[in-house]
Structures are given as C-alpha cells and as structure tokens.
Amino acid sequence: MKGKILLTTILLTGMMLMISGCSGGADKENSSQDASSSKEEITEQEMSITEFEELLSEQPLAVISTKYIVQDEQYKSIYPDMLQAIVQNNTTEDIKNAVVAFVAWDSNSLPVKIKGQFDFGETTYLKQVNYSDINLIGGDTYGQENGYSLDENCQIATFKAIAVSFETFDGDTWENPYYDEFQTLYEGKKYSDDMRINVKIEKNDTFNIIEKTEEIGELEESVDSKSNEVMTADELEANLAKQPITVINTKYVVQSDRYKSLYPDVLQVIIQNNTTEDIKNAVVAFVAWDKNNLPVKIEGKYDFRGGSYVKEVSYLDINLVGGDTFGENSGFELAENNGIVTFKAMVISYETFEGETWESPYYDDFCALYEGKKLN
Numbered sequence: 001m002k003g004k005i006l007l008t009t010i011l012l013t014g015m016m017l018m019i020s021g022c023s024g025g026a027d028k029e030n031s032s033q034d035a036s037s038s039k040e041e042i043t044e045q046e047m048s049i050t051e052f053e054e055l056l057s058e059q060p061l062a063v064i065s066t067k068y069i070v071q072d073e074q075y076k077s078i079y080p081d082m083l084q085a086i087v088q089n090n091t092t093e094d095i096k097n098a099v100v101a102f103v104a105w106d107s108n109s110l111p112v113k114i115k116g117q118f119d120f121g122e123t124t125y126l127k128q129v130n131y132s133d134i135n136l137i138g139g140d141t142y143g144q145e146n147g148y149s150l151d152e153n154c155q156i157a158t159f160k161a162i163a164v165s166f167e168t169f170d171g172d173t174w175e176n177p178y179y180d181e182f183q184t185l186y187e188g189k190k191y192s193d194d195m196r197i198n199v200k201i202e203k204n205d206t207f208n209i210i211e212k213t214e215e216i217g218e219l220e221e222s223v224d225s226k227s228n229e230v231m232t233a234d235e236l237e238a239n240l241a242k243q244p245i246t247v248i249n250t251k252y253v254v255q256s257d258r259y260k261s262l263y264p265d266v267l268q269v270i271i272q273n274n275t276t277e278d279i280k281n282a283v284v285a286f287v288a289w290d291k292n293n294l295p296v297k298i299e300g301k302y303d304f305r306g307g308s309y310v311k312e313v314s315y316l317d318i319n320l321v322g323g324d325t326f327g328e329n330s331g332f333e334l335a336e337n338n339g340i341v342t343f344k345a346m347v348i349s350y351e352t353f354e355g356e357t358w359e360s361p362y363y364d365d366f367c368a369l370y371e372g373k374k375l376n
Contacts, residue, residue, distance in 0.1 A: 044200045052178075052185070052197055060174055060207045061098060061163040064088045068156065069147055080117045081154065082147030085161035087131070088140070091207040094294055094374060095136040098166040101179070102127045102148065103186040104159035111188050112156050117149035125188045128164060135294035135339070139210050160186060169294070169374060177202040231365055233376075239362050244275045245282060245320075245347045252340065253331055264301045265338065266331030269345045271320070279320040282350040285366065286311045286332065288343035293375040296340050301333040309372040312348065344370060 047055070056062055065086040071079035085100050103126055104112045113123035127148070134142045150156070162182045165175045176182075178199060185197040231239070240246060249270040255263035267286055273279050287310055288296045299307030313332045320326045334340065346366050349359045360366075 043202075044198055046196055047199050049185075049193065049195055052181070052199060055199065055201075056162060056178060056182075058090070058209075059163065059176065059178075060089075060091045060204060060209065061095065061166050061176075062088050062090060063100065063161045063163055064141065065143075066159065066161050068159065076152045080149040080152065081156075082149055083114075083156070083159055083161070084143060084147035086141050086143035087136070087163055089136045089138055089142075090209050092138040092210060093168045093170070093172065093207060094138065094292075095134065095166045096169045098131040098134060098136070098142075099164040100129050100131055100161050101164045101182070102129065102159055102161050103182075104154075104156040105191045106155050107157040109158075109191040111186075111190065112154070114156070114159075115151040115154060117151060119151065126183055126186075133297055135290050135292060135296070137292045137294065140292070158191070169372065172206070174206060231369075233369055236362060236365050236369060240346050240360075240366075243347065243360060243362075244273075244358060245279065245350050246272050246274060247284070247345050247347060248272045248325065250343065250345055252343065260336045264333040264336065265340075266333055267298075267340075267343055267345070268327060268331035270325050270327040271315070271347055272325045273320045273322055276322040277352045277354075277356070278322065279318065279350045280353050282315040282318060282320070283348050284313050284315060284345050285348050285363065286313065286343055286345050287366075287370040288338075288340040289375045290339045291341045293342075295370075295372050295374065296338065298340070298343075299335040299338060301335055303335065307335070307338075310367055310370070342375065 057064065063085050065084075067084045067086075069082040069084050071081065083102050083104070085102070087098060087100065089095050102114055104114050106112050111125050113125055114127035115123040116127070129148050131142065131146075136142045162179065163176060164179055165173065167173050181197050181199050185195060189195070247269050251268045253266040253268050255266065267288075269284055269286075271282065271284065286298055288298050290296050295309050297307035297309055298311040300311070311332070315326070315330075318326045346363070347360065348363045348366075349357065351357050
C-alpha cells in the first residue's frame with residue numbers, strides 16, 4: 001500500500017509540475033504581450049536639447065532659425081537690437097497670425113528677463129510676441145525682415161524661440177503641445193548643453209504636414225465653397241458693371257522707389273458716372289492681396305490705428321457730371337510697407353448736389369467674397 005501511495009503521489013506531483021509549467025509558459029507569453037503592448041503605449045521619453053529641438057522642427061509651425069541682430073552700435077534707442085526668429089509653415093494651410101515665445105541668457109549662461117523697446121511694465125524670462133497678419137502660406141517662411149525690438153541695456157548673449165500658436169484664415173487654431181516642456185526646460189534656468197526634459201509625445205491630428213520632398217508649387221489648393229456667399233466673383237463683377245456709378249479701371253501707382261514717405265504708393269481707381277445726375281461725393285471700398293494672394297490689411301499714409309481688410313475711402317467734392325469720369329489725377333495714399341500686389345475696388349455710395357443718395361446693393365456681397373479672404 002505504501003508503494004502505491006508513493007507512486008500516486010509522484011504521479012500527482014508530476015502532473016502538477018506539468019500544469020504549472022504550462023501555466024508558466026502562458027504567463028510568460030502574456031507577460032511578453034503585455035510588455036509589447038505597454039511598449040507601444042509609452043508616449044513619454046527623456047530628451048536632450050538636440051532631440052527636443054528636432055521634435056519641435058517637425059511641428060505644424062516651427063522656428064527654423066534665430067539671429068541676434070545689431071542694427072546700430074551707437075544709436076540703439078533709434079535702431080534697437082532685435083531678436084529675430086524665422087518661422088516655417090509646415091502645413092498646407094495659410095496662416096494669418098502666430099505667437100512666438102523667447103527665452104534668453106547672458107554671457108554667463110544665466111537667464112535674462114527680456115525687455116522690449118516699448119515695455120514699460122514688468123519684464124519676464126519667457127516673452128511671448130505676436131506675429132500678426134503674417135500671411136504665411138503653406139511651406140513658406142516668415143521673419144527675415146522682422147524682429148522683436150529690445151531695450152537698450154538688454155544684456156542678452158544667446159536666446160531660443162518656439163512657435164506657441166497660430167490661427168489660419170479659416171479660423172482654425174493650433175497650440176503647441178510642447179510649450180509647457182519648453183517653459184519647464186528654459187524659463188528662469190541657467191543654460192547648459194546637458195539639460196534634459198521629459199516629453200510626452202503628441203500626435204498631430206489637425207493639420208496636414210507637408211512632406212519634406214514635396215515641392216511647394218505642387219501643393220493642392222483647397223477651395224472651400226461658402227454656403228453663405230450670395231454670388232460668385234464673376235457674378236458680382238457683372239452686377240457691379242451695371243451700377244449707376246462704376247469703377248472702370250484700377251492701377252497701383254508707384255510715385256517713387258526711394259522716397260516713399262514723401263511720395264507714397266497710391267491705389268488709383270477711375271470711376272464713371274453712368275447717370276444724368278451730377279455727383280458731389282462718393283465712397284469707394286478697396287480690398288487687397290499680397291504676392292501669395294493672401295489678404296492684406298490696407299493701411300493709409302495717415303492711418304495711426306492700423307489698417308483693415310476692407311478700406312472705405314471718401315471721394316469728396318468730385319463734381320462728377322453725367323457720363324464723365326474721375327480719378328485720373330488722384331488716389332488713396334498708402335503706408336510705406338504695405339505688401340500689396342493686387343487690389344479690387346467698388347463704389348458703395350454717392351450723393352448728388354440735390355442731396356439725393358444711392359447705396360450699392362452689392363456691398364455685402366463684395367465683403368463676403370473678399371474681406372479677409374484668399375484670392376482664388
């Protein structure tokens with residue numbers, strides 16, 4: 001009996017070991033799968049400065065170059081030093097506005113509070129700067145002719161910059177998911193090449209990124225059909241041509257290539273009175289675009305509040321008799337750096353010497369089609 005019990009015990013023990021071995025193999029397989037799964041789910045990693053900057057360079061909007069510009073060694077109050085950051089639009093969208101942030105250090109790699117030329121309040125280690133109305137098309141760059149003007153005694157030796165956010169002409173917005181990491185890494189910190197930061201990798205699911213091998217000229221332009229537009233551009237132009245008073249010609253006039261402050265560029269329109277009435281005053285509206293067909297805010301020579309995408313200009317005391325034209329020797333004078341390449345205009349109203357007035361029924365359509373819109 002004892003021999004039988006011993007044999008049974010050995011057999012049971014062997015079976016338990018086999019079961020345990022099978023179970024262990026399954027556990028190992030599951031553990032391997034869990035490890036593989038968890039490996040795929042890891043989204044945070046420690047990065048060096050170089051690795052972090054490579055990650056930032058692949059974002060929808062990236063700072064691709066920085067430069068400290070000294071405009072004049074002596075008259076810095078008039079020609080201040082500047083922090084220049086060139087940004088590149090890596091998407092297929094047209095960017096209207098952006099925000100760039102700067103951090104800086106002195107010659108001892110200690111953090112410097114950045115003070116702008118017109119900063120009269122508290123300074124900060126992390127300075128956000130608005131890049132407004134930059135008209136940055138997909139694949140292009142901005143900032144070569146601009147910079148953030150600094151206070152005379154800034155003590156900046158080195159600096160870095162990051163694109164914080166942007167807004168497209170369609171109203172879509174993007175905010176940099178790594179801005180907090182940039183802030184944690186640099187704000188108020190002594191700079192060292194061996195600085196590291198833990199970064200949670202984020203996916204860009206909002207904007208189409210341009211492939212590095214893709215030529216800008218081959219990008220497909222997407223034209224959105226707006227449901228609230230009353231008519232097409234061709235229909236609008238046909239209707240404007242039938243108005244009592246019409247714009248029959250437009251011309252961008254350059255009075256001087258050098259002395260534009262004295263002889264500014266001019267938006268010239270020739271208007272024609274198609275009625276039998278004598279017109280005393282009229283109002284003309286302008287819209288304009290840059291070389292990339294992106295809208296430009298029109299700023300006059302004496303506009304001190306900035307420009308607007310639709311600019312209404314009063315033509316006073318023009319004494320325009322029936323059938324005659326006006327505008328051959330006049331025009332709307334522009335600010336020096338306006339960026340305008342093409343423009344359109346329409347007459348939106350007039351007043352006769354008898355006090356009778358007329359308003360165009362197509363002004364709303366004109367604004368709906370052109371105000372702040374890319375020219376297609």
